[in-house]
Amino acid sequence: MKQSKSRPLTREQVDQFGAELDALHTRVRDDLGQHDADYIRRVFAAVRYTEAAGRVLLYCWFLPPLWVLGVLLLGLSKILDNMELGHNVIHGQFDWMNDPYLRGRDWEWDIVATGDNWRETHNFRHHTYTNIKGMDDDIGYGLLRLFPEQRWRPFYLFQPLVAVIFALLFEWGVAIQDLRLGRYFKGKMAPGEMAAAFRPVGRKMRRQMIKDYLVFPLLGGPLFLPILAGNALANIMRSLWTYMIIFCGHFTADVDVFPKSVMNGESRGQWYLRQIRGSSNLRGGKLFHILTGNLSHQIEHHLFPTLPANRYGDIAPEVRAICRRYGVHYNTGSLWLQFGQVIWRILRYSFPSKPVPVNRVRLLAE
Amino acid sequence: MSDGVLHKAMAPLVAPPVFDFWVQKINRTLSWERPLARVVGREVTARGTVTLTLKANRHFRGYAAGQHVPVSVEVDGVRLTRTYSPVTPWQGDRRLAITVREVDGGKVSAALVHALSVGDVVELGPAFGDMVLPDGGASRPWLLVAGGSGITPLMCLARALLAENPSADITLMMWARERADLCFSGTFADLRARHPNLRVLPVLTRESRCLPNELSGRPGAELFAAQVPDIATRAVRACGPWGFVETVSSLLAPIAADFDSECFTPPPRATQAGEAVTVTLLRSERQVQVPAGAPLLESLEEQGVQPAYGCRMGVCNTCVCDKRAGTTEHVYNSEQHAEAGPVRLCVNAARSDITLDL
Numbered sequence: 001m002k003q004s005k006s007r008p009l010t011r012e013q014v015d016q017f018g019a020e021l022d023a024l025h026t027r028v029r030d031d032l033g034q035h036d037a038d039y040i041r042r043v044f045a046a047v048r049y050t051e052a053a054g055r056v057l058l059y060c061w062f063l064p065p066l067w068v069l070g071v072l073l074l075g076l077s078k079i080l081d082n083m084e085l086g087h088n089v090i091h092g093q094f095d096w097m098n099d100p101y102l103r104g105r106d107w108e109w110d111i112v113a114t115g116d117n118w119r120e121t122h123n124f125r126h127h128t129y130t131n132i133k134g135m136d137d138d139i140g141y142g143l144l145r146l147f148p149e150q151r152w153r154p155f156y157l158f159q160p161l162v163a164v165i166f167a168l169l170f171e172w173g174v175a176i177q178d179l180r181l182g183r184y185f186k187g188k189m190a191p192g193e194m195a196a197a198f199r200p201v202g203r204k205m206r207r208q209m210i211k212d213y214l215v216f217p218l219l220g221g222p223l224f225l226p227i228l229a230g231n232a233l234a235n236i237m238r239s240l241w242t243y244m245i246i247f248c249g250h251f252t253a254d255v256d257v258f259p260k261s262v263m264n265g266e267s268r269g270q271w272y273l274r275q276i277r278g279s280s281n282l283r284g285g286k287l288f289h290i291l292t293g294n295l296s297h298q299i300e301h302h303l304f305p306t307l308p309a310n311r312y313g314d315i316a317p318e319v320r321a322i323c324r325r326y327g328v329h330y331n332t333g334s335l336w337l338q339f340g341q342v343i344w345r346i347l348r349y350s351f352p353s354k355p356v357p358v359n360r361v362r363l364l365a366e
Numbered sequence: 367m368s369d370g371v372l373h374k375a376m377a378p379l380v381a382p383p384v385f386d387f388w389v390q391k392i393n394r395t396l397s398w399e400r401p402l403a404r405v406v407g408r409e410v411t412a413r414g415t416v417t418l419t420l421k422a423n424r425h426f427r428g429y430a431a432g433q434h435v436p437v438s439v440e441v442d443g444v445r446l447t448r449t450y451s452p453v454t455p456w457q458g459d460r461r462l463a464i465t466v467r468e469v470d471g472g473k474v475s476a477a478l479v480h481a482l483s484v485g486d487v488v489e490l491g492p493a494f495g496d497m498v499l500p501d502g503g504a505s506r507p508w509l510l511v512a513g514g515s516g517i518t519p520l521m522c523l524a525r526a527l528l529a530e531n532p533s534a535d536i537t538l539m540m541w542a543r544e545r546a547d548l549c550f551s552g553t554f555a556d557l558r559a560r561h562p563n564l565r566v567l568p569v570l571t572r573e574s575r576c577l578p579n580e581l582s583g584r585p586g587a588e589l590f591a592a593q594v595p596d597i598a599t600r601a602v603r604a605c606g607p608w609g610f611v612e613t614v615s616s617l618l619a620p621i622a623a624d625f626d627s628e629c630f631t632p633p634p635r636a637t638q639a640g641e642a643v644t645v646t647l648l649r650s651e652r653q654v655q656v657p658a659g660a661p662l663l664e665s666l667e668e669q670g671v672q673p674a675y676g677c678r679m680g681v682c683n684t685c686v687c688d689k690r691a692g693t694t695e696h697v698y699n700s701e702q703h704a705e706a707g708p709v710r711l712c713v714n715a716a717r718s719d720i721t722l723d724l
Contacts, residue, residue: 022698025699026699029701030701032443033442033443033444036443037440038443048384092686095683095686096444096708097440097443097444097445098446098706098707098708099445100400101383104683104686104708105683105708120676120684123676123681123682123684124676124677127681127682128676128681268679271679305681305682306680306683
C-alpha cells in the first residue's frame with residue numbers, strides 16, 4: 001500500500017504552515033471590495049438571463065436546434081445557480097457585503113435540496129470534518145465505497161451501476177442526505193422524527209416539481225411534454241456536472257481519509273493540512289473554473305471556505321508555493337485525469353480490499 | 367408591489383431577489399419588500415453639507431417630525447447604514463429631505479455628499495425616535511436648541527409646528543463654529559418672511575466678527591436669560607453632540623416648562639480585554655454581560671444563551687448573527703469591525719457594548 005505523498009511535519013512546522021495560511025487569508029479578506037461585489041452580482045445576472053433565455057427557447061419545439069439550445073441554457077443556468085452562485089453564497093462568502101439578498105444563512109437555490117440541509121451537511125459536517133471517516137458523510141454519501149478504509153459489503157458489487165444512477169439523480173441524493181435514511185432503516189430513528197425532518201425537504205421537492213414539471217410545461221399548452229422533457233434534461237445535466245466536479249474534489253487517487261482520532265487536539269495548522277490532503281484541484285480555463293463554482297480550486301476552497309470563490313484562482317499559486325516549501329502534496333490535474341481516478345476508485349473498491357497502514361494518515365512526524 | 371392581498375397571496379411563489387432583479391430593469395426603486403428611495407434633488411446647503419431630496423417607494427412607511435431614518439448606501443461593495451433626520455415633515459408626496467454634513471473619515475457621509483447624484487438609489491429603514499411633537503403643541507411657545515447638525519430634527523419640528531399654526535411662537539437657537547457652517551440660512555429667511563413669530567438666532571463659537579443678527583459664545587445661563595427671558599413658559603427641544611446636549615439640559619431642564627432632548631450617540635467606548643461589556647439580544651429581549659475579547663459564542667453560552675452553532679472555528683457560518691451595533695474583533699487576526707452586519711459568533715469577540723439580532 002502506498003504512502004501519502006505529503007511528508008510528515010514537526011509540530012512547529014505545522015504551526016508555521018498554519019500561520020502562513022492565516023496571513024494569506026487576512027490579506028485577501030482585507031482586500032475585498034467593489035470588484036468582488038460586482039462579480040457576484042454579474043453571476044446572479046448571468047443565472048437570470050440564461051434561465052429566461054433557456055425557458056423561452058424551450059417553447060421553440062418546432063425548431064429543434066433552438067429547443068436543444070434552450071435545454072443547454074437552462075442547464076447552464078442551473079449549474080451556475082448551484083455552483084458559482086448558490087454554493088458560494090450559502091458559505092457566507094459574501095456576507096461581508098451586508099446585502100440582505102446575498103446572505104449565506106438565508107439563501108435558497110433552484111435545486112430540490114433545501115438550503116438549510118445543505119448548511120448542515122455541507123457547510124458544517126463536510127467542511128469541518130473533511131475526509132474523516134464516520135464524520136464526513138460526503139465519503140461515499142452512505143452509498144458508495146471509495147476508500148479501502150470503508151468496510152466492504154456485498155452490496156458494493158453493484159456500485160458501478162449505483163454510481164451511475166446516483167449521478168443522474170444527484171440533486172435528489174443531496175436533498176435526502178441530511179435525513180440519514182440509513183439510520184432510519186436500521187431503526188435508530190423514530191418514524192415521527194423522520195416525518196418531521198422530511199417536512200421541509202418534501203416542501204422544497206414539491207415546489208421544484210411544480211415549477212419545472214407543471215407550471216412551465218402548462219404555460220406551453222400543447223407543448224407540455226417537450227417543455228417537461230427540457231426541464232428534466234436540464235436538471236439531469238446539472239446533476240451530472242455537479243456530481244463529476246464534486247467527486248473530483250475529494251475522491252481522486254492521492255487524497256487521504258482520516259480516522260476520528262485526528263481530531264484529538266487538532267491545531268489550526270493540522271486542520272489546514274487535513275483540508276489539503278483531503279482535497280484535489282482541477283486544471284482548466286477561466287470559464288471552466290466558473291462553471292465548477294471555482295470548486296476546481298477545491299484546496300483553496302477547503303482552506304478558506306468563507307472567502308469569495310472568485311479569489312481562489314488568484315491565491316492558488318501562493319497556496320501551492322507554501323505547500324511546496326513544507327513538502328505538502330498539492331493534488332491537481334485535468335478534469336479527465338482526476339475523474340478517471342474517481343471512476344477507478346468506484347470500480348476498484350466495489351471489490352474487497354485491505355485498509356491501509358496507519359502511517360499513511362499520520363499528520364505529525366514523531 | 368403594495369403590501370396588499372395580492373402581495374400576501376403571491377409571497378410563497380416569489381423569490382424576492384429574483385423579483386427585484388427583473389422589476390429593477392424597469393425602475394430601480396421597485397422592490398418586493400425593500401424600502402428604496404431615489405435621489406430627486408441635491409443642493410449644497412452649507413460648507414461640506416448637502417441636502418438630498420429622496421422619493422421613497424411604497425415600502426417606506428414615513429416618519430413623524432423629529433424622528434430619524436436609517437439610510438443605507440453601498441461603499442466599496444459593503445452596504446453601510448447611518449441615521450439621518452429628515453428636515454421636512456412627511457407628506458403625501460413620499461418625499462423626504464435629509465441634510466448630510468461630511469464627517470472626517472466618514473465613509474457614508476462622504477458617499478452621500480460627494481458620490482451620490484440625482485437618479486441614484488439608496489435604501490431606507492423604519493423611522494425611530496421619541497422626540498416628536500405632542501398633540502396641539504403648535505399653540506404653545508417653543509425654544510429649539512441645536513448644536514451643529516443637531517439642527518436637522520429641529521428644523522423638521524419647526525416646519526411641522528408652522529404648518530399646523532403659521533403664527534406659532536418659536537425661538538430657534540442654532541450653534542455652529544463659523545458662519546459658513548450654518549445650514550438653511552436661505553430657508554430661514556424665507557420662513558421668517560412668512561412667519562412673524564419665528565425667531566432664528568445663530569450662535570457662532572469661532573467666527574471672528576459677528577453680524578448684527580448673530581450671537582457668539584457657548585451655551586450659558588446668561589445667554590439664555592438674555593435671549594429667552596420667558597423660558598419658564600416655553601417647551602424646549604435640544605439636539606446636538608452629547609456634551610452640548612448635557613450642558614443645555616443642565617441649564618434649561620430645571621427652568622423650562624417642558625424639556626426633551628436627543629444627542630448623537632457617542633461612538634462605543636473601546637474596552638480592554640476581559641472588561642465586562644453588555645450584549646443586547648434583540649429577539650430574546652435580554653441583556654447579558656460578557657468579557658471583552660473572548661469569543662462571543664462561548665461567552666453567551668456561559669450566560670445561558672444558546673445560539674445555533676456548528677464547527678466553532680469560523681468555517682461553517684452556522685452561528686452567523688446580525689450585529690446591529692457595536693465593535694467586534696476577530697479572534698484570529700485581531701481585526702476590529704465597527705459596522706453593522708453579519709458576524710460569526712464563534713470567532714468574534716465583543717470590543718464594546720454590542721447589539722445582536724439573536
